[in-house]
Amino acid sequence: MKILKRYKALAMITASLLFVACAHEDQPGESQLDYSERDKTELDKWIDSSFLDPYNIKIYYEWNQNLVDNTKYLFPPTVEKVQPALEVVKKIWIDSYSTIGGKDFVKKIAPREFVLVGGLNLNTNGTLTLGLAEGGQRVTLFQLDYLNRKSCPEVTEFIHTIQHEYVHILNQTKPFDEQAWAKLTPSGYTTSWYTESTATSRSLGFITSYARLNIYEDFAETASVILTSSKAEYAALLAGVTDVNGKANIKKKEAIVVQYYKDNFNIDFYALRDEAQKNTDIVISN
Amino acid sequence: MKKHIYKYLIVAFVAIVLGACTSTEADQKFDQTPTERLNAQKKELQDVLLSSAEGWKAVYYTDSTQLGGWTHLFKFLPDGKVDMASDFDEDTDIHRSQYELQLGSTVSLVFTTANRIHLLSQSDNFPTAELYGKGYLGDFQFFYYGQQNGEIIFRSNRNFRELRFVKATAKDWTDLPQNTPIIESITGEITSPLFRLLEENDGSAIKQYEFDFNSDARFGRATALAEGSDETFGLALSYTPTGAISKTPVIIKGQKLSNFIYDSASNTFVAKGTGGVSATIKYTNAPPRLTDDYKKLTDGQPQYVLGYLAANLYSASTTSDYFRSIIAKTNASLPANQSISRIQVYFNSGGANFIEYRFNGGRPAVYHNFTTSSNDTSKTLLLTSDSWEDNAGFIPAPAFLKNLDAEFFTPGGLYVKKENFTVTYTNPIYTITSSTTSFRMTTYQL
Numbered sequence: 001m002k003i004l005k006r007y008k009a010l011a012m013i014t015a016s017l018l019f020v021a022c023a024h025e026d027q028p029g030e031s032q033l034d035y036s037e038r039d040k041t042e043l044d045k046w047i048d049s050s051f052l053d054p055y056n057i058k059i060y061y062e063w064n065q066n067l068v069d070n071t072k073y074l075f076p077p078t079v080e081k082v083q084p085a086l087e088v089v090k091k092i093w094i095d096s097y098s099t100i101g102g103k104d105f106v107k108k109i110a111p112r113e114f115v116l117v118g119g120l121n122l123n124t125n126g127t128l129t130l131g132l133a134e135g136g137q138r139v140t141l142f143q144l145d146y147l148n149r150k151s152c153p154e155v156t157e158f159i160h161t162i163q164h165e166y167v168h169i170l171n172q173t174k175p176f177d178e179q180a181w182a183k184l185t186p187s188g189y190t191t192s193w194y195t196e197s198t199a200t201s202r203s204l205g206f207i208t209s210y211a212r213l214n215i216y217e218d219f220a221e222t223a224s225v226i227l228t229s230s231k232a233e234y235a236a237l238l239a240g241v242t243d244v245n246g247k248a249n250i251k252k253k254e255a256i257v258v259q260y261y262k263d264n265f266n267i268d269f270y271a272l273r274d275e276a277q278k279n280t281d282i283v284i285s286n
Numbered sequence: 287m288k289k290h291i292y293k294y295l296i297v298a299f300v301a302i303v304l305g306a307c308t309s310t311e312a313d314q315k316f317d318q319t320p321t322e323r324l325n326a327q328k329k330e331l332q333d334v335l336l337s338s339a340e341g342w343k344a345v346y347y348t349d350s351t352q353l354g355g356w357t358h359l360f361k362f363l364p365d366g367k368v369d370m371a372s373d374f375d376e377d378t379d380i381h382r383s384q385y386e387l388q389l390g391s392t393v394s395l396v397f398t399t400a401n402r403i404h405l406l407s408q409s410d411n412f413p414t415a416e417l418y419g420k421g422y423l424g425d426f427q428f429f430y431y432g433q434q435n436g437e438i439i440f441r442s443n444r445n446f447r448e449l450r451f452v453k454a455t456a457k458d459w460t461d462l463p464q465n466t467p468i469i470e471s472i473t474g475e476i477t478s479p480l481f482r483l484l485e486e487n488d489g490s491a492i493k494q495y496e497f498d499f500n501s502d503a504r505f506g507r508a509t510a511l512a513e514g515s516d517e518t519f520g521l522a523l524s525y526t527p528t529g530a531i532s533k534t535p536v537i538i539k540g541q542k543l544s545n546f547i548y549d550s551a552s553n554t555f556v557a558k559g560t561g562g563v564s565a566t567i568k569y570t571n572a573p574p575r576l577t578d579d580y581k582k583l584t585d586g587q588p589q590y591v592l593g594y595l596a597a598n599l600y601s602a603s604t605t606s607d608y609f610r611s612i613i614a615k616t617n618a619s620l621p622a623n624q625s626i627s628r629i630q631v632y633f634n635s636g637g638a639n640f641i642e643y644r645f646n647g648g649r650p651a652v653y654h655n656f657t658t659s660s661n662d663t664s665k666t667l668l669l670t671s672d673s674w675e676d677n678a679g680f681i682p683a684p685a686f687l688k689n690l691d692a693e694f695f696t697p698g699g700l701y702v703k704k705e706n707f708t709v710t711y712t713n714p715i716y717t718i719t720s721s722t723t724s725f726r727m728t729t730y731q732l
Contacts, residue, residue, distance in 0.1 A: 007292045014299055032321040038366045038386070062384060062398035065427060070444060073421040075404035076397075079383060118400045122409035122419045145400060 043083060050090060051114075055107045059086065061116045068117065068140070077118035077144040085116070085144045085158070091283050092159045093166065096276040101267050109173050111165070113138040118145035127194045131161035136172040139165045152284050156228050159280065163224035171216065174264040181215050181256055184249050188212055202241045205249025222250070223257045226269075230277045327393045331430045334438060335362040335395070341369070342438070342451040343458050345524045348406055348423040349447065350533040352414070354504025355524030356422075358403055359454055359462060372402035373465040373525060380459075388427075395440065397426040413502035422503075464527035468548055472523075472530060472555065472567075473501035476607040479569040480724050484508040484521075488539050489562035496574035497521075497567060506567075511574055530555055536565040571721055572664070573701055579716070580667040580702040583633040584660050592716050592729035593630040599728045602709050604717050606726040612690050619686045623647040629727065631694075631718070633658070639669075641694060643687060652676050652684055654691060666699025666721050698722040704731075 040048070043061075051057040060067055063076040077085070094106050111133065121129040121142045132140040141161060148154045185205040190196070193212040201209040211221035226234055241247040261267040318326065335342070341361030347354065361369040361380075368385045371378055383401035388394050397403055405411070406424020413422065428440035428449055438451040482497040484506075495517075499506030504524065510517040522533040528547050535542035536557065543557035543565045555567040583590055599605060600613070617625040624647035631641050641654040655672040674681050683691070694700065698721035705715040705728075713730040720726070 007296060010296060011299070032319075032325070062386065063396055063426070064388075064398075065396075065443065073407045073409040073419065073423070075407045075426065076399050078400040081400075118404070119408050120410045124419050 043079065046083060047086065050086065055094065055110060057110055057112060057114060059114045059116065067113075067115045067138075072121055073119070074117050074121060074142070075119045077116050081118065081145050081147070082116060084149055085141075085147050088147070088149060088155060088158060088283050089114075089141075089162055092155075092276055092279045093162045096272060096279055099275050100272045101265055105265070109170060111137055111139040111169055115140040116144050117142045119143065120146070125194060130157070131165050133165035133168045136169045139169075150284060152280075155280060155284055159276075160224050160228045163227045163276075164220045167220040167223045168216065170265070171219065174260075176219055176260045177256060178215060181219060181253065184252055185218075189214055189218075199240075202237075202250065203243035203246040205246045205253070207237075207250055207253070218253070219257065222253045223269075226254065226257070227273050227276050228280075229273075231270075231274070324389060324393065327430060328387050328389060331393055331395065331438070332387055334433060336364060338453045340454045340456050340459065343454040344449055344451045345531075346403070346406070346424070346449055347447065347522055347524070347533050348425070348442075349445070350522035351520065352416070352503065352505055353422060354522045355531075355533060356406060356504075357462065357465065357524060359459055360451070361454075368397065368401070370397075370401045370403065371459070371462055372405070373462055373469065374402060374405045376466050377402075378463040378466060393430045394443065395428045395430065413500055461527045465525040468525050468527065468529060469501075471548055471550070471553065472499070472525075474569070476611055477724055479571040480606055480719065480726055481570045481573055482506070483566075483568050483570050483574060484536075485566045485568065486536065486538050487562065487564045487566070494574070499567075530567075532557075538563050538565065571723070573703065573719065576665040576701065577703050578665065579704050580660055580665060580700070583667055583702060584658055585634065587634055589635050590633040591630055591635065591732040592633075592718065593628055593732045594727050594729045596625070596627050598710050599730070602715075602728040604705060604715070604726060605728045606724050608724040609693075609727055612693065612725070616686060616690045620645070620649070621647065624649045629729075630732065631729070640675075641691070650676055652681065652687070654683075654687075654694075656695070661699055664699060664721065665701065667702055668697070668699040669695050671695055693720055693723065693725040694718075696720050696722045 047059045047061075051059050061077055061079075061082045068074055097105050115138060117140060119142065123129060128142075130142060132138075134140070139162070141158075143158075146154075147158050188201075188204040188206055190212050193201075193209045196209045196212065198209055201207075201212055204212075206212050206218060206221075207225045208221045211218040225237075229237065238247060238250065241250065258269045261269040261272070341359060344358050344360070345355045346358055348356075356372055356374050358370065358372045359380075362385065363369070366384050366386060367382055369380045369382050371380045381401050383397060384399040386396050386398045388396050403424065403426050406422040407426060408421045409419050411421055412418055417423065423445065425442035425444045425447075427443035429443060431439040431441055431448075433439065436453060440449045440451065441447065442449060482499050484495040484497040486493040486495070494511045495508035496511055497506050497508050504522065506521045506523070508519055508521065519536075520534070521536070523530040523546075524533070525531070530546045530548070532544040532546065535544040537543075538559065539561075541559035541563050543559050543563070546555035546557045546565070546567060548555050553569060557565045581587070596613070600610065613626060624645050626643060627646045628644040629641065630644070631639075633639050639656050639658055641656070642651055643654070644651045653675045655675065656669045657672055659668045659670065660666065661668065674683050701717075701719040701721060703717050703719070705717055708715055709728070709730075711730065713732065716729050716731055718727045718729060
């Protein structure tokens, strides 16, 4: 017992020495690496006041190889193209959701980072990647340098990318009824969607060929195509589908999307579409 | 037993404590820490980039095994801006964008917003099929590897090619636009001959090479024409106001020739050595390798029908721009809903030879009857006009077909070649090429 006591004492002393030994460690200071940032340009200030401050969204337009796929031959946007493209994003995407979903809707649920790329992301199978949403945090938008704000098809395609990626982010926050969706057109999904024609895909109950990749892309495509079409355009799209089953399935998917927005975000999906259309018209005519 | 456990525990504990006191500091091989050295490198690069009054010049060979070089001029400004010009296309003006010196494993120069150098990295703009999705293999992030003889040495981020920045002069900036006419000369116009030769003169004899040049890629491959020779080499070209410079020299009698000077009188690029040694890049209307395929179309042979189908063959790689321009002009002279759909040339068809011109838009076909002869020296087939017909009978020569039709009846004759590729269908492809103009029609054997 006596021995044990002595060891206990020894152990206590050693332990306290150990702690004392740590007391003089240098605390980490500022990085010695020169990470000083350059002065903000007018564009930087505009981005801060339009995206970072109100919506907590960071925009990367300068090249940073860590934010892109370096095996692809991409390039950063031309400086002069950045603000016009971001104005389109702000007007058609953010403003529409803010008006219908509430002022802070996008601030609460949004990708925290946007990476802008000037060039096209052409894949070796001939397909074009228009956008990427990674982990619900970061959205990459391609072909910024080619956006013509006066062209309705170009603006629609550009906004389609954002709407599509944003639907993914909404899904990552609140999942949609995946089981119900998966039952509708289970045999139509394929990884070689890019060899399929749009007409064939629609006759099988898919709004686009890309929707056939999996149910998540299907949901995002269904929602984003409706959001980027006017009521009349969407009606014309449906009227063009002659296959009765195909048309019925597209309509069933539409109903799930509408219900999803209502149940999870209390958003009237059709009101959101009309607002986006109104804002698209404003962008193109200005 | 318990006593021993405590003893061992204490010994182990003390050993750990003592071990913690061991100095792990390595001997310093440098006066500065790695961080300090990285920072110093960054400052060194920033200073040197700003130091040159007229900026820097870099001829960027992205991959000299399949592409040439593009001349770039840079003027770096202190606020992260850079003025840049290049001879990538005819826009040699100065454009401003941003750059940054980024820290990673080493210091790199990054052109962070789009400018001229990024034209080499457009996935959708590639000069050869092999480079689909890869543009011109260009990079715009370059790792700093120090300086040598006043030059800055970089390596590209993606594929590690060396790129050297040399101090630019005021003349470099005024010279750059003068590269454009040189580039236009080597690229040629739609009326330029379709083939190129590289001729090596060693002072006593001339050796010929077929020179398969891609003007977009700025790269040509020379293949010896001598019987039994399989000698081949590539030339990766960049341009100057006086001519072209090859990254790898042509070696003749031990002399290295790489500076090709443009001679406008003969429309050739000549690199001269000493003792009569020279290398010449020149155009030729005659294909460097002639075939005997024309013999299949002469009198007494079985029937051959060679048909140009506009829908499939207008955009074929062997259809020449000059042919397309004549087709376009001919179509323009027809009513708006009409155009040429087919040009079918019948040889030995029931003892007759004729060209059938077919049209879209309901216009009836017309036929040009001809006779053939051949020239076995130049390996050409000559067509001689006989008469014109439509389905009702003989007609005068239609005026709107005059220019197009005349190409088939050139007095120098036509080269005929069976190609080794197919388009859409499995039918063999034949080309019919004028010996005097850059007219080349691609046809199916029907």
